[in-house]
Each structure stands twice: as C-alpha cells, then as structure tokens.
Amino acid sequence: MPAGATDRFDLVATAMVDLVKFAGRFLREPSRVGAIAPSSGALGRVITSWARLEEADAVVEYGPGTGAFTPYILERLRPGATFFALEVDRALYEAFRRRFPEVPVYRDSVAKVATYLDAHGIASADCIISGLPWASFSAAYQAELMRSTVDVLASGGRFATFAYVHALAMSSAHAFRRLLNRRFSDVGMSPVVWWNLPPAFVYQCVK
Numbered sequence: 001m002p003a004g005a006t007d008r009f010d011l012v013a014t015a016m017v018d019l020v021k022f023a024g025r026f027l028r029e030p031s032r033v034g035a036i037a038p039s040s041g042a043l044g045r046v047i048t049s050w051a052r053l054e055e056a057d058a059v060v061e062y063g064p065g066t067g068a069f070t071p072y073i074l075e076r077l078r079p080g081a082t083f084f085a086l087e088v089d090r091a092l093y094e095a096f097r098r099r100f101p102e103v104p105v106y107r108d109s110v111a112k113v114a115t116y117l118d119a120h121g122i123a124s125a126d127c128i129i130s131g132l133p134w135a136s137f138s139a140a141y142q143a144e145l146m147r148s149t150v151d152v153l154a155s156g157g158r159f160a161t162f163a164y165v166h167a168l169a170m171s172s173a174h175a176f177r178r179l180l181n182r183r184f185s186d187v188g189m190s191p192v193v194w195w196n197l198p199p200a201f202v203y204q205c206v207k
C-alpha cells in the first residue's frame with residue numbers, strides 16, 4: 001500500500017476502534033459517558049480555538065475519553081506548558097494512555113483537580129477544556145464539580161465545554177447554564193457545530 005494510503009487506513013481504523021470502545025462504555029455507563037460516539041474533529045477545533053492555549057502555562061483536559069480533543073490541544077500548546085488530563089472511566093483511560101503516551105493522564109474525577117495541579121507544582125490552571133457530559137449530571141453534582149473547577153482556575157482563566165443542541169430543553173441543561181452564569185464573569189456560546197454526532201456548541205467561559 002502507498003504511504004499516504006497506509007496513513008489514511010490507520011486513521012480510519014483508529015476512528016472505528018474508538019467508536020466501538022466509546023459506544024460500549026456508553027451502553028454500560030450512559031450518564032457518566034454521556035455520548036454514543038466520540039466528538040468530531042470539527043468540535044475539537046472549535047473548543048480549542050477560543051481558549052488561547054498558546055498563551056497558557058497550565059492546561060487541564062477533563063474527561064478526554066478516547067482523546068477526540070487532545071490533538072487540537074497539543075497542536076496549540078506552547079513548549080514548556082504543563083498539560084494533563086483526568087479521566088474517570090478505566091477503559092477510556094487505558095485507551096487514552098495507549099493513544100497519547102506522552103500526555104500525563106490520571107484515572108480520577110475532576111473533583112480532585114486541585115490535587116493533581118498540586119502534584120505538578122502548580123497553583124492554578126489558565127485553561128480547562130472539558131469533555132464532561134454536564135447535562136447528564138444532577139444539579140448537586142454539577143455544582144460540586146464546578147466548585148472544584150472555579151477554585152483552581154486563575155483569575156481571567158478560560159473554561160470551555162460543549163453541550164448538545166437537542167438536549168438544551170432538558171432541565172439539567174438549564175441548571176447547568178444558570179450555574180455557568182453564576183460562576184463566571186463572562187459566558188459566551190460558539191456557533192453550532194453541525195458536523196458532530198449529535199450537533200453541539202461550545203460554552204466559552206471566563207472567570
């Protein structure tokens with residue numbers, strides 16, 4: 001096979017393996033995994049392009065799953081910046097570690113983000129890119145995880161997370177939007193990314 005064709009084959013094969021693994025985890029833990037398929041590259045570009053990763057000293061990725069956003073974070077990260085991820089699901093954590101051996105990832109909840117920043121010798125994060133399914137969580141759990149997040153975010157720090165368009169009518173999605181409004185000084189929304197299954201947009205929040 002010519003070299004370009006081999007690369008394309010590898011890409012498609014990786015995407016298929018990710019899809020099967022992800023869907024399997026969703027069927028077992030629907031509210032924690034929160035999506036049937038990994039996010040698209042289009043959503044990865046939108047969620048990372050607003051975050052000013054090029055200027056950040058410390059970046060954390062929440063719930064990377066199989067790593068749909070990670071290549072776009074790595075692409076923008078400046079040399080010397082600290083970057084790590086927190087993934088609670090064992091199978092997805094292992095898949096992530098195999099795909100990105102160079103990225104520190106911890107199998108733990110983002111509720112413990114302060115502990116891991118501490119372990120890296122860092123007091124606060126400049127940017128958090130979140131893949132968590134916030135609208136699947138209860139209001140109390142949303143509030144708990146958001147408290148840990150805002151506590152570690154630097155003043156002026158950026159928090160980006162995505163939400164599905166079809167889920168906007170859910171009461172948990174309303175609760176999440178109200179929580180963002182309470183906890184951040186500025187909350188914006190990206191245009192809808194239609195090239196994602198299902199279509200989604202990004203909440204762009206500044207502390």
Ligand SMILES: C[S@@+](CC[C@H](N)C(=O)[O-])C[C@H]1O[C@@H](n2cnc3c(N)ncnc32)[C@H](O)[C@@H]1O
Nearest residue numbers: 035038039063064065068087088089109110131
């Ligand atoms: C909707 S999936 C998104 C995965 C990936 N970011 C993407 O966009 O394809 C949500 C991910 O968050 C992880 N997750 C859920 N709750 C978490 C928590 N409290 N701490 C860390 N990861 C969590 C799930 O295991 C899953 O990998």
